Amino acid sequence: MTTTAASGELASGQAEASVKAGFGHLMLAEWTKIRSVRSTVWSLVIFVVGTLGLTALFCWLTVHAIQTGRAPRRSADLLADPVSFILQTGIGLGQLAICVLGALTMTTEYSTGVIRASLLAVPKRLPVLAAKCAVFAGLIFVIAEIVSLVSFFIGKAVIHPVVDVSLSQSGVARAVIGAGLYLTVLGLFALAIGALIRHSAGAIAAVIGLVLVVGPLLGLLDSYDWGRHVHDWFPTQAGEYITRIHQASDQVLTPWQGFAVFCGWTAMLLAAGAYLLRRRDA
Amino acid sequence: MIEARDLSKKFRTTLAVDHLSFTVQPGRVTGFLGPNGAGKSTTMRIILGLDHPTSGSATINGKPYAELSTPLRTVGALLEAKSVHNGRSARNHLLFLAQTQGLPSSRVDAMLDVVGLRPVANKRAGGFSLGMSQRLGVAAALLGDPQVLLLDEPVNGLDPEGVLWIRNLMKHLASQGKTVLVSSHLMNEMAVTADHLIVIGRGRLLADAPTEEVVARGSGQSVRVRTPDPVRLTELIAAEGGQVAPATATENGNGDDQAPALTVTGIPAARVGELAASASVVLHELTPQLASLEDAFLELTSDSLEFGHLDAEPVTMRPEPGRRQPEPAQSADGSVR
Numbered sequence: 036m037t038t039t040a041a042s043g044e045l046a047s048g049q050a051e052a053s054v055k056a057g058f059g060h061l062m063l064a065e066w067t068k069i070r071s072v073r074s075t076v077w078s079l080v081i082f083v084v085g086t087l088g089l090t091a092l093f094c095w096l097t098v099h100a101i102q103t104g105r106a107p108r109r110s111a112d113l114l115a116d117p118v119s120f121i122l123q124t125g126i127g128l129g130q131l132a133i134c135v136l137g138a139l140t141m142t143t144e145y146s147t148g149v150i151r152a153s154l155l156a157v158p159k160r161l162p163v164l165a166a167k168c169a170v171f172a173g174l175i176f177v178i179a180e181i182v183s184l185v186s187f188f189i190g191k192a193v194i195h196p197v198v199d200v201s202l203s204q205s206g207v208a209r210a211v212i213g214a215g216l217y218l219t220v221l222g223l224f225a226l227a228i229g230a231l232i233r234h235s236a237g238a239i240a241a242v243i244g245l246v247l248v249v250g251p252l253l254g255l256l257d258s259y260d261w262g263r264h265v266h267d268w269f270p271t272q273a274g275e276y277i278t279r280i281h282q283a284s285d286q287v288l289t290p291w292q293g294f295a296v297f298c299g300w301t302a303m304l305l306a307a308g309a310y311l312l313r314r315r316d317a
Numbered sequence: 318m319i320e321a322r323d324l325s326k327k328f329r330t331t332l333a334v335d336h337l338s339f340t341v342q343p344g345r346v347t348g349f350l351g352p353n354g355a356g357k358s359t360t361m362r363i364i365l366g367l368d369h370p371t372s373g374s375a376t377i378n379g380k381p382y383a384e385l386s387t388p389l390r391t392v393g394a395l396l397e398a399k400s401v402h403n404g405r406s407a408r409n410h411l412l413f414l415a416q417t418q419g420l421p422s423s424r425v426d427a428m429l430d431v432v433g434l435r436p437v438a439n440k441r442a443g444g445f446s447l448g449m450s451q452r453l454g455v456a457a458a459l460l461g462d463p464q465v466l467l468l469d470e471p472v473n474g475l476d477p478e479g480v481l482w483i484r485n486l487m488k489h490l491a492s493q494g495k496t497v498l499v500s501s502h503l504m505n506e507m508a509v510t511a512d513h514l515i516v517i518g519r520g521r522l523l524a525d526a527p528t529e530e531v532v533a534r535g536s537g538q539s540v541r542v543r544t545p546d547p548v549r550l551t552e553l554i555a556a557e558g559g560q561v562a563p564a565t566a567t568e569n570g571n572g573d574d575q576a577p578a579l580t581v582t583g584i585p586a587a588r589v590g591e592l593a594a595s596a597s598v599v600l601h602e603l604t605p606q607l608a609s610l611e612d613a614f615l616e617l618t619s620d621s622l623e624f625g626h627l628d629a630e631p632v633t634m635r636p637e638p639g640r641r642q643p644e645p646a647q648s649a650d651g652s653v654r
Contacts, residue, residue: 056387056419064416071409072402143402151367151400152410152457155392156417158366158383316368 061157061166068149069140069170078136083182086129090186093124094193101197110197117200118207119279121190122183122214126278129182133175133218134246137225138238140171141308145233154317164230164309168223175222180215187211206280209290213277216294220274221246224301230308246271263287270300318343318496319364319465323373326359326520333359335520336373341498343464346491348511348528349500352618356520357500358397361467365394377465387418393458397469399450400457403443407434407453410442411460418461428456447474455486465496472506484510504614508532518618531617540581540589543602547577550600553592559583576601 069075097120101110113120144150157163191200202208225242232238250271256262266272267287274297276282277290288296319341326334334356341347351357362368364375366382374381377392385391401410411425429435432452437445442453451471458466468487472480487510491497501507507514507528514531516524524531541564544550551561564578581589586605593600 056417060416060419064413067409067413067416068402068405071406071413072404074404147402148398148400149402149405151396151398152414153417154367155365155394156389156414158385158388314369316362 058162058166061162062170064156065163065166065170068167069174072143074139074143075136078132078139079178082129082132082136083178085132086125086182086186087189088125089128090121090125091189091193094121094190098194098197113194114198116279116281117190117194117198118187118204118210119281121187121194121200122210122278123275124190125186126183126214126218130218130221130246131243133179133222134225134242135239136175137171137222138229138242139235140167141226141229142233142235142238146235150317160312161309164305164312168226168305171226172219172223176215176219179218179222180212183211183214183218186214206290210278210280213290213294217274217277217297220294220297220301221271224270224297224304227301227304227308230312231304257285267293268296270297273297273300318379319375319377319467319498320379321360321364321373321375324360324363324370324375325372326356326363326368327371333520334363334370337517337520337522338373339515339522339525341496341515342513343496344491344494345512346487346497346499346510347513347515348507349498349515349517350502350504350507350614351500351517351523352502355517355618357502357517358469359520360517361394361396361469361498361500364467365392365396387461389414389418389463390420390461391463392465392467393461393463394466395451395454395458395468395471397473401442401450401453404441406439407442407445407456408438410453411456414457414460420461424460428460431459432456448476448479451475451479451483455483463495466490466498468497468499470500470502472501472503480506516614516617523617531614539606540584540586541578541602541604541606542581542589542593542600543576543578544593544598544600545576546598547579549596550579550593550598553596553598554581554584554589557584557588557592559589578602580606 097110097113101113144153153163154160187202194200200207202211225238228242229235229238232241250269253262253266253269253272256266263285264287267276273288273293276286276288276293279290282289321337321339324334324337325332337356337360349357349361359368363370364377364382377385382388382392408425408429411428412422415422415425426435426438429438432455434449434452434456437449442450445453451474455471458468466487468483471483471487475483484506487497487499491512499507499510511528514524514526514528515522516531542550547561554561560582562580562582564580586603590600590603592598593603
C-alpha cells in the first residue's frame with residue numbers, strides 16, 4: 036500500500052457530481068442500513084410466518100370447535116365479527132415483531148455507535164430521523180398490507196364452512212387495509228419510543244408493556260364513563276378500532292377517529308424524539 | 318483550518334473543557350496531546366458537532382460543522398469510540414455513508430482498496446480485528462476526500478506496521494495541504510509525527526507551539542557534569558549565572574565513578590567546559606541532556622495537576638488579610654492558628 040494511493044483523492048468528475056445530497060440520498064442510505072442487518076430480516080420473517088400461521092391455526096381450531104359443538108363463547112366471537120376475528124388472531128401476536136423491529140431500528144444506532152457516523156454525515160440530525168421514519172414506514176406498510184390481505188384470505192377460506200365473508204361487504208375492505216395501516220403506525224410508535232429511550236431492552240419492554248399489558252388492562256375501566264374515554268384514547272386501543280367491523284355500543288371513537296388519535300400520539304412521540312435528538316449529545 | 322474559540326464543556330459537575338482556544342493550520346500535522354481525561358475527545362466531539370459546548374464555538378474552514386451541507390466531503394473523522402454495527406459488512410457501512418453524501422458506490426470500493434479491506438468487504442464488521450476496524454474507520458474518514466481530518470487516537474492498539482501506515486498517511490495528507498489534527502497520549506509517537514503541538518491538561522490549554530519548541534521549553538536544556546571538585550565548579554557556574562543541583566539518583570548514571578554528578582542549568586555545555594578549563598577544574602563527564610517530548614509533556618501536565626491541587630485546598634484554612642473571615646460559628650478550627 037503506497038501513501039500516494041492512500042490519500043484516495045476523488046477523481047475530478049466525482050467531486051463535481053451531485054455536490055448537494057438531497058433527502059432522496061438520505062432515504063437510500065437508510066434503506067442500505069435497514070436491509071444490511073439481520074435483525075430486520077428475522078423480525079420480518081417472524082412477523083410474516085407468525086401472523087399467517089397463527090391466523091390459519093386459530094381460525095381452524097375455532098371452526099373445528101364450532102363444528103364439534105365446543106367453545107360456545109369463541110364461536111360467538113367468530114360469528115359476531117368474523118373479519119375482526121381473522122385479523123386479530125394472527126396480527127395480535129405478529130404485531131410484537133413489528134414493535135421489536137421499530138424499537139431496534141432506532142436503538143441499535145445508539146448501542147452500536149452508528150449514530151455517531153450517521154450524525155457526522157448529517158449534522159442537522161433531524162433529516163436522519165425523518166429519512167429513517169419514511170423508509171421504515173414504507174417497508175412496514177408494504178409488508179403489513181400484504182400480510183393482512185393474505186391473512187384475510189387464509190382466514191376466509193378456513194372459516195368458510197361456518198360463516199361467509201367477502202371484501203365487498205360493508206367495512207371489510209376498510210378493516211383489512213386498516214390492519215396494515217395500524218401495523219405501520221405501530222412500527223413508527225415503537226421507533227419513536229426507541230428514539231426517546233435509546234436502549235434496546237428498555238424500549239422493547241416499554242412498547243410491549245404498553246401494547247400487551249397497559250392497553251388491555253384499561254378495558255377493566257369500562258364500567259365507568261371516564262374509564263371508557265381513557266381506554267378509547269389510549270394509543271394502541273384507539274388505533275385498533277380500524278380493524279373492527281362492528282363498533283361496541285359504548286365505544287367513544289369511530290374507527291377513523293381512533294386511527295387519527297393513534298397517529299396523533301405517534302406524531303407527538305416522534306416530535307419529542309426529534310427534539311431530544313437535537314438537544315442531546317450523541 | 319479548524320478554529321476553537323473559548324470552548325467550554327461541563328458535564329454535570331466536572332468541567333471537561335475549560336475555555337479552550339486554538340487554531341489548527343493546514344499543511345502540517347498538528348498533535349493534540351494530553352493525559353487521559355484531559356478533554357481531547359470531548360473537544361474533538363464538539364468540533365464535529367456531536368457534543369454541544371456549554372459556551373464558545375468551533376468552526377471548520379470558517380463554518381460550524383452543522384452548517385456543512387455534505388460534511389464528509391469537507392471533514393473526515395476517526396473517533397476513538399466504535400461507530401460500526403457489528404452485524405453490517407464493511408462495504409455496507411461505507412456504502413450508506415457514501416449515499417448520505419451523494420457519492421458513487423465506486424468510491425466505496427476505491428476506499429476499501431486504499432485501506433486493504435477489499436478481501437473482507439462483505440464480512441460482518443463484528444469479526445474484525447482491532448487493526449481492521451481501525452482501517453475501516455480510516456476508510457470512512459477518507460471517503461469524501463476531505464480537506465480537514467480529525468483522528469482521535471488513531472494508532473491505539475495497532476501493530477508497528479499499522480502505526481507506520483497511519484503515520485505516513487497523516488504526513489502525506491498534510492503535505493497535500495490538508496488540515497490534520499491527531500490526538501494522542503503517546504508522546505514519542507507525536508514527536509515523530511506532529512509538526513505542531515497543542516497540549517491540554519484538565520481541559521485547559523498548556524502549550525500551542527511547534528513540536529521542537531515544546532520540547533525545548535520543557536525541562537530546559539541541562540548539562541550533567543561529574544567532577545572531583547564540585548565546590549569550585551559550583552562557584553564558577555554561579556558566577557556566570559547558572560544553577561547547579563546534585564544530580565538525582567536516576568540521572569547519576571555511572572556508578573563506578575566516585576566523583577559526584579551535578580546537573581547544571583542556565584548555561585550551555587560548551588560554556589561549562591570552558592569555565593572548567595579556565596580554572597583547571599578536572600571534569601570526568603560533560604553531557605548535554607536533551608529533554609524528550611515526554612519530559613516536556615510530563616512537566617506541562619504536572620503543572621496543571623498541581624494547579625488543580627491548590628484549587629482543591631479549602632480557602633478557609635488559610636485566611637488572607639482583606640478576605641472575609643469565616644463565620645464565628647465555623648472558626649473553631651481556624652482559630653487554632
